[in-house]
Amino acid sequence: MKFQSIIFSTFILASLTLSFTACKKQEASTVPSKKAEASQTEWWKQTVCYEIYPNSFMDSDGNGTGDIKGITQKLSYLESLNVGCIWLTPVYASPMVDNGYDVADFYKINPLYGTMEDMDSLIAEANRHHIKIVMDLVFNHTSDQNEWFLESKKSKDSPKSDWYIWRDAKPDGSAPNNWRGIFGGSAWQWNEDRKQYYLHTFATAQPDLNWANPDVRQALYDITNFWIDKGVGGFRIDTIPYIKKPAEMADGKPDGADGMVSIHDMTANTEGILDYLYEFKQKTVAGKGVFTVAEANGVGPDLLKFWVGDSGAFDMLFEFSHLPGADIWHKAKKISIPEIKTALISSQVATASNGWYPVFFENHDKPRSVNAYFSEKADRILAAKAMGTLMLTLRGTPFIYEGQELGMSNVKWNSVEVYDDVNTKPQYNLALQEGYSPEQAITFVQAFSRDNARTPMQWDTSANAGFTTGKPWLALNENFKTINVLNETEDSTSVLNWYKKLGQIRKQKKALTQGNFTPILAEHAQIFAYKRIFASDNENDTVTVLVNLSETDATYDSAIVVGCELIVSNYGDTEPGKMRPLEAILFANKK
Numbered sequence: 336m337k338f339q340s341i342i343f344s345t346f347i348l349a350s351l352t353l354s355f356t357a358c359k360k361q362e363a364s365t366v367p368s369k370k371a372e373a374s375q376t377e378w379w380k381q382t383v384c385y386e387i388y389p390n391s392f393m394d395s396d397g398n399g400t401g402d403i404k405g406i407t408q409k410l411s412y413l414e415s416l417n418v419g420c421i422w423l424t425p426v427y428a429s430p431m432v433d434n435g436y437d438v439a440d441f442y443k444i445n446p447l448y449g450t451m452e453d454m455d456s457l458i459a460e461a462n463r464h465h466i467k468i469v470m471d472l473v474f475n476h477t478s479d480q481n482e483w484f485l486e487s488k489k490s491k492d493s494p495k496s497d498w499y500i501w502r503d504a505k506p507d508g509s510a511p512n513n514w515r516g517i518f519g520g521s522a523w524q525w526n527e528d529r530k531q532y533y534l535h536t537f538a539t540a541q542p543d544l545n546w547a548n549p550d551v552r553q554a555l556y557d558i559t560n561f562w563i564d565k566g567v568g569g570f571r572i573d574t575i576p577y578i579k580k581p582a583e584m585a586d587g588k589p590d591g592a593d594g595m596v597s598i599h600d601m602t603a604n605t606e607g608i609l610d611y612l613y614e615f616k617q618k619t620v621a622g623k624g625v626f627t628v629a630e631a632n633g634v635g636p637d638l639l640k641f642w643v644g645d646s647g648a649f650d651m652l653f654e655f656s657h658l659p660g661a662d663i664w665h666k667a668k669k670i671s672i673p674e675i676k677t678a679l680i681s682s683q684v685a686t687a688s689n690g691w692y693p694v695f696f697e698n699h700d701k702p703r704s705v706n707a708y709f710s711e712k713a714d715r716i717l718a719a720k721a722m723g724t725l726m727l728t729l730r731g732t733p734f735i736y737e738g739q740e741l742g743m744s745n746v747k748w749n750s751v752e753v754y755d756d757v758n759t760k761p762q763y764n765l766a767l768q769e770g771y772s773p774e775q776a777i778t779f780v781q782a783f784s785r786d787n788a789r790t791p792m793q794w795d796t797s798a799n800a801g802f803t804t805g806k807p808w809l810a811l812n813e814n815f816k817t818i819n820v821l822n823e824t825e826d827s828t829s830v831l832n833w834y835k836k837l838g839q840i841r842k843q844k845k846a847l848t849q850g851n852f853t854p855i856l857a858e859h860a861q862i863f864a865y866k867r868i869f870a871s872d873n874e875n876d877t878v879t880v881l882v883n884l885s886e887t888d889a890t891y892d893s894a895i896v897v898g899c900e901l902i903v904s905n906y907g908d909t910e911p912g913k914m915r916p917l918e919a920i921l922f923a924n925k926k
């Protein structure tokens with residue numbers, strides 16, 4: 336017997352009659368305690384966040400680069416997508432070596448994006464659309480054009496001498512150690528004025544700040560408080576595990592043909608880092624109702640208890656164990672379905688009673704999820720909906736990346752010269768150095784270049800997809816004539832309408848925002864399935880989610896959905912016990 340999917344509406348949700356009999360009664364042990372319920376109702380736990388890469392979202396003035404006014408113009412669109420918070424990647428004054436992650440002045444807006452008045456009105460207008468703005472704090476490093484660095488590099492006697500990490504050369508004049516920066520090459524750069532090297536975890540133009548200096552820390556706290564006073568709703572904190580450097584900066588065991596070792600392995604999560612982070616929390620966000628989500632590569636679920644929650648440093652943490660890819664692209668391995676499940680379940684379990692989980696599969700540094708997780712032959716629309724289902728039904732706050740809600744996909748450019756991303760050429764060269772041919776090296780670029788996620792947003796079928804009337808700063812994906820907001824708004828079966836539908840369901844079912852997470856079919860090699868259960872004295876709301884992440888048919892024991900009623904299926908219907916490739920279904924318990 337097949338069950339037809341329904342077009343979701345408040346009315347239909349209230350009067351669902353499709354049934355398999357009755358969803359099994361929930362075990363008492365799965366009922367959340369009153370205390371746990373109360374801690375799940377902060378605004379940022381109930382909402383959906385949306386990441387905007389300002390360069391590529393919407394250009395209001397035709398200069399080819401997206402801007403703040405462009406974002407303001409699209410607030411209604413975001414509201415229609417049930418978005419309650421926007422994470423803006425950096426919009427501060429910047430020479431744009433790393434598209435804003437090289438900050439010259441945290442108190443000024445990049446003129447490419449507009450003015451401080453534009454920013455103030457974005458914050459105010461967004462509030463009118465029930466959306467809060469989340470700023471990106473880039474506190475591991477600044478731009479080499481930041482006043483702080485210009486002062487620091489003048490001389491060893493400068494008042495800001497100690498604001499960055501300076502070291503003398505080795506006796507032979509070479510760099511103080513063999514650390515390789517995340518963007519390739521030595522992590523040290525010689526400076527003629529000081530006759531010393533400075534450390535840069537990322538690009539040469541991004542010198543690392545010295546967090547051991549209390550004046551530096553205070554300057555960063557002042558910046559955070561300035562933006563809190565402006566009325567922002569939270570902060571995404573960039574690349575935080577690298578802020579504390581080990582006392583001894585010794586050579587490491589080489590891990591590549593260049594004789595170097597990745598700086599990540601030498602500096603990430605150095606002992607004592609949490610002291611700085613707790614101090615940051617106390618002196619800035621504590622008790623102010625704004626949330627923090629820190630980017631923390633390498634801080635896995637086992638460490639979460641120290642990093643998030645009431646006694647941790649942050650509210651949420653972006654970590655990457657569930658994503659394909661690697662810091663060094665030619666070393667990246669595919670991630671299997673059981674590995675994805677294990678990573679996500681571990682994070683869900685680790686944040687069950689402490690902290691909160693930011694659900695994400697894409698961001699401005701990662702390839703598009705329809706390419707990253709699936710084969711070239713996979714049905715893009717089903718794949719995007721399958722990932723969208725996880726996004727909006729796992730326990731936590733979803734962070735949708737711009738265009739993900741359309742099922743936007745990677746580009747496939749054939750020459751490394753076409754790519755803009757500061758990390759692309761070094762990665763290509765690293766692959767060549769390791770002995771790969773140019774033809775092989777470009778395949779790593781095509782799979783992992785950060786430009787995959789940075790091509791302009793696809794709004795409609797007009798020139799440049801309605802993103803700009805000028806020359807776009809980065810080429811558009813050629814598929815914009817088919818994949819765009821306009822087409823997908825009109826097509827009821829589109830990925831965009833799937834996101835809207837699931838967003839509505841999420842708003843109406845407490846199980847999805849406040850319910851706990853109980854994995855089912857844990858050992859299944861193809862299907863990721865779980866129940867979200869919200870139970871209180873007078874309510875018992877359960878949603879059962881099944882997603883076949885594989886591109887082949889799958890079967891499961893239909894007993895697990897006995898008594899459930901079908902809410903929605905990305906095929907439009909479903910047959911208990913069977914799932915088609917990339918099928919995603921939601922069941923509710925029968926009232």
Ligand code: NOJ
Nearest residue numbers: 433436473537573574700
């Ligand atoms: C992580 C950011 O997401 C990335 O875009 C940036 O290049 C690095 N941190 C350095 O700030």
